[in-house]
Amino acid sequence: MFACAGCGTELTAPVSRITLPVHTHHGGWEELHPALMEPAAYAVDPRPTGPPWRSWEEVGEELAARQDVYAPAYFVSFGARNRIVIAPGDSRSMALIPEKCEGYCRGVDGRAGPNLACEGCGRAVATRVDDCGSWQTVWLEPEAVVRCPSGLPAVPPPGWDDLERAEHRVPPVEPDGSWSRRWEAAVGVALAHLVVATGGSPVTLPDGPVAELLGHAVALYLPVGPGGRSVGLAGPGTGTPRPRPDVLLVPRHPLTGAAWRPPGDDGAVVPLDSGIWAYFVHPGETSPMPATGVLPPGVLRDDYPLPSFPWYPLTPHEWAFEHTLIGLPAVRSLRMRGYGNQGA
Template sequence: MAVFVCASCRAALTAHLSQVALPVHTHHKYGHELLPALMEPGTYAVDPEPSGPPWRQWSEIGADEAEARGVFAPVPALSFGAPGAIVVAPGDTRGTVLIPGRCDGYCMGLDGRDGPNLACAQCGRAVATRIDDCSYWQALWLDPRAVDRLPDERPVHRTVDWETLVEDGQGTPPVEPPGVWSPRWEAAVGAALAHLLAASTGRPVAVPHGLLADTFGRALDALLPPGPPVRNVVLAGPGLPDPEPVSDIALVPRHPQTGASWQPSAIVDTVPLTADVWMHLAYPHDRLPVPATGGMPEGVFRDDPLPMHPWGPFRPDTRVFLHTLARLPAVRQPWLRGIHDRVSNRPYARPF
C-alpha cells in the first residue's frame, strides 16, 4: 500500500492505494462518449514509458535512437518527457484544485492538452492531470516529478493466485448495450493480435469456431497469407488442459495485479490476453446463466436475460494494435514490418 504526497509540502494527494498492472487499454480512445474510470478504486499503476512534452517526430529520432527506447517500427512521434507517470482513479485523489486556464477539452470535459491541470491545494504546485473528456478513459495522472510515494503501514494486499482469480473473477462481456462491441475487448484483442502475429512467424493459423473466431479469426485471415493452417490458436490457463507443444499457440491470461502471463507446463508459444477478457472466453457460462426451473432438466442452463448480439463484425483497435506491434522486436522482420506499415497507412481497412 502507498500514499502519494506533494513533493514540495508533503500534503497527501491520494487515498491509500495498492499497485496493479497498467491496463492494456490505458491509452485507448473510443467513440465520442463518456467512458468509465480507467482504474479500479483503491489502485494505482505506473506507466514506464515517458509521457507528455516535449514530443519529437519520427523523422527527428531515427531508428537507432528509437530502438534504444524499445520502439522498433515508425510511430508518428515519441514523448521525451518524464517516465513513470502514476495513474489513479479520479475519486482516489485528495487535496487538489483545478488550475484556471488549463481546463480545455474537446467537448465534455478535460483532455489534458494544456499540461497539468490540478495543483496541490496546500502549496499550489502543479501535481497532476485529470482527463475525463469524451473518448478518454477517466483518469488522473500524477506527475512523477511533482509527487513522492510514501509506503503505507497498512497490510499489503496479497497477490491473488490464478485459481482464486478464476473462481472469484468476473469476465467482461464482449457486447454492451445497445449492441456494440465492448471497447475493453477491442483494445485487449488489438494488443493480443500483435503478439499473435509475431508468434505465427508469418504462417497461417487456425482458431476454433465461436467467439474466438469472431474476435481473432477475421483479423488473422486478413493479415496472414491464405493456405492450410499450420498452427492452432487455443486457450490455455488455470483450469484448462495444457496446449500441445510445437503445434499450438496459447492465449493465456495476463494477471491484473502483477502483469505476468500464466505459464503452461508445456513448451509452447504464449500470447498474453487481458484476464477479464480471457475469463469470458475460457468460462463463458459460469456466471451469466441462472439454473433453469419449472420442469427444465437438472444441469440445463438458460440465459437470463438473453445475450446481446452485436450490430456488426468485431474490429480490433488499430491504435492499440500498432502501439503494441511497434514495441515487439519481431516487427523488424520484413513480413511483419510489412503488416505494420500496411495497417499504419490504411488504419480503417479490413479488419480494422
C-alpha cells in the same frame, strides 16, 4: 499512498499496485468513458507518455528506439516514463490549473501537460484526463510525488485462482448492444503479440468461442485457414491442449502483468487481458432452461431476455494494435516491417 514531493501533502487515498490495464490508452472516439482504474488501485506505465511529441522524421530510428518505438510512427512521445495512474475518486488535495485545461470537446485531455496542482504548495503534480475517447484518469508525475506508507494492513494480492470468479469475467457486449471497448482494445493488443509470435504466418484458430469471437479480427491482420500455425487456449485450471498448439493464448496476471506459462514450457504464448481470457474459459450461464423436466405446476415461465448481438463483427482497436506493435522490438525485422509502417 502518494504525497507531494515538494511539501509532503497527501495526494491520494491508500492504493495498491496492479498491472497497467491493456486498454489504458485506447478508448472509443467521441464517447464518454468510466474510470480506468478500480478504487484503491494504481498502475505504472513504463513507456514514455504524453507531451512533448516529436515527429518520426525529426527523431529518426535510433532515437525513437530509445523511446520504445521500433517502427515508423507519426509522433514519438518524449514524456515521462513511469507515470502513475489512479482513479479520479482516489485523488486528494489537488486543484485544476485553469490555463492547462485544454481538450478536444467534452473535457480535458492533458495536451498541455500537468493540469493539477498540489493545494499545499502549488506545484504541478498530476494530469486529469476526462475528455471523450479517454478513460477517466488522474496521472501522477513520477518526479513530483513520493510513495509513503498508509499504515493500513496489506491487502492479499490477487492470484491465478481469482480468474474463475464471476465478477472477473468481462462480457464482450455492452448493455446497449455494442462491442465492449475493453474487448476491442484487448484484442488489438493481443493481435500485435500474435503477429510477432507467428512472424506474420497464417494461423488456425480453435473451434468454439475463440474462432467465433476473434476470427474476423484475426483475419484483418493474418491469413486464417488450414495449414497455418495452430493457436490454442491455455491457462490456470484448464491445462494445455494436447498436442500443444504452436501458440497459446494465455492470461496476463492481474497483479504483475506476467503471462501465464505451463510448467517447463518455453513455447510461444500470447498474453490476453485476464478478464477477456476468463470469459473464454468460464463464460458462465448460457441458458435459462432446465436440463431436464418441466416447471412445477402453477409456476409461470420467466425466460431471460436474449443476449445482445452487435450488427457487425468484433473489430480490434486499430491504435491499440499499432501502439503495441511498434513497442515490440521484433517489429524491426524486415519480415515484420509491413505491420508497423502505418503510423500511430
